[in-house]
Amino acid sequence: MFDFLKRKKTDTTDKTEAEIPAIAEVTQDATQGDKPGDAPASFFARLKQGLAKTRANLTSGIANLFLGKKELNVDLLNEIEMLLLTADVGVETTDQLIKTLTQKLARNELSDAAAAQKCLQDEMKQILKPCDVSLDIPANISPYVILVIGINGSGKTTTIGKLAKYYRETGKQVMLAAGDTFRAAAIEQLQIWGERNQIPVVAQQPGADTAAVIYDAMEAAKARKTDLLIADTAGRLHTQSNLMAELQKVKRVLTKLDATAPHETLIVLDATLGQNALNQVKQFNAAMKVTGIVLTKLDGTAKGGIIFAIAKETRIPIRFIGIGEGINDLRPFKADEFVDALFSA
Ligand SMILES: Nc1nc2c(ncn2[C@@H]2O[C@H](COP(=O)(O)OP(=O)(O)O)[C@@H](O)[C@H]2O)c(=O)[nH]1
Ligand SMILES: [Mg+2]
Numbered sequence: 001m002f003d004f005l006k007r008k009k010t011d012t013t014d015k016t017e018a019e020i021p022a023i024a025e026v027t028q029d030a031t032q033g034d035k036p037g038d039a040p041a042s043f044f045a046r047l048k049q050g051l052a053k054t055r056a057n058l059t060s061g062i063a064n065l066f067l068g069k070k071e072l073n074v075d076l077l078n079e080i081e082m083l084l085l086t087a088d089v090g091v092e093t094t095d096q097l098i099k100t101l102t103q104k105l106a107r108n109e110l111s112d113a114a115a116a117q118k119c120l121q122d123e124m125k126q127i128l129k130p131c132d133v134s135l136d137i138p139a140n141i142s143p144y145v146i147l148v149i150g151i152n153g154s155g156k157t158t159t160i161g162k163l164a165k166y167y168r169e170t171g172k173q174v175m176l177a178a179g180d181t182f183r184a185a186a187i188e189q190l191q192i193w194g195e196r197n198q199i200p201v202v203a204q205q206p207g208a209d210t211a212a213v214i215y216d217a218m219e220a221a222k223a224r225k226t227d228l229l230i231a232d233t234a235g236r237l238h239t240q241s242n243l244m245a246e247l248q249k250v251k252r253v254l255t256k257l258d259a260t261a262p263h264e265t266l267i268v269l270d271a272t273l274g275q276n277a278l279n280q281v282k283q284f285n286a287a288m289k290v291t292g293i294v295l296t297k298l299d300g301t302a303k304g305g306i307i308f309a310i311a312k313e314t315r316i317p318i319r320f321i322g323i324g325e326g327i328n329d330l331r332p333f334k335a336d337e338f339v340d341a342l343f344s345a
Pocket of ligand 2: 156
């Protein structure tokens with residue numbers, strides 16, 4: 001699909017599904033990262049490339065609209081509005097953006113198309129800014145517990161692998177808890193990831209009680225004086241009240257060992273789901289008080305505009321964004337960088 005994905009895929013041909021049959025989705029590359037000397041493109045370039053579909057739809061469309069138009073008028077604004085809605089920016093957020101443009105137009109503050117585009121860009125940054133809050137692990141909480149939630153397939157387990165590596169590189173000692181006991185493959189997926197990266201994984205048999213697994217992991221993390229414990233969970237459909245009950249139970253048992261745990265309840269959302277991703281965060285938040293968001297799969301979608309709707313409607317910090325399956329494809333979210341990549345030619 002994209003060049004950087006193609007390159008990574010061919011790098012993994014010597015060790016693939018045959019060796020790890022239960023978890024075809026985890027490639028060697030996804031768990032181990034780039035080979036030494038395999039200089040990855042800068043993250044901005046990869047972000048830009050990852051956002052290609054959203055950009056083609058949204059910002060290139062807007063740029064084309066502006067191209068050659070000397071006159072900014074209501075018709076033009078209507079067309080911009082359509083493009084924003086198509087990219088899943090959402091009705092509320094689109095209204096705000098169009099309103100600002102309309103007002104500035106009426107006050108003759110937009111001299112030309114370039115000024116209008118700049119205005120739109122600035123306004124989009126303002127919408128994302130409140131959610132640009134990084135997840136730093138304080139030294140005085142040990143273990144710091146990140147509880148990872150979200151529906152099946154959103155990218156939880158993959159994201160946990162990437163996060164473990166990310167935080168280990170910042171000097172933290174990391175432990176993982178295989179709390180998705182619903183499928184055997186989910187436990188193995190996390191264990192294989194841990195083995196390859198020398199990160200301990202606490203796991204029990206499939207079908208074991210999730211809260212018990214995570215409680216055990218917390219005890220082990222305390223005993224070993226681990227800095228960071230990241231707990232995976234099952235993601236059966238959020239409409240099932242038993243899932244919410246299970247997650248609430250996890251929270252309850254954690255507080256027995258540390259009244260302030262979990263310190264971060266991190267939801268992983270699949271950007272390709274567009275508006276549905278927004279609905280998910282609202283529903284999980286109602287039951288679990290979500291404190292952070294990871295938005296994955298921005299590389300595979302033209303619906304990347306959903307990030308604006310999520311930011312405006314939830315105001316929950318967007319901690320990381322995922323733009324591919326490789327280890328280097330998850331990065332802390334930066335509002336300015338995101339909008340610049342979206343508009344960059
Ligand atoms: N293209 C792309 N794929 C991703 C990204 N994050 C995760 N995935 C893929 O999504 C699929 C489901 O991921 P998984 O971690 O098993 O989801 P879980 O069920 O929530 O644990 C896997 O094939 C991952 O490689 C991303 O940012 N971009
Ligand atoms: Mg999983």
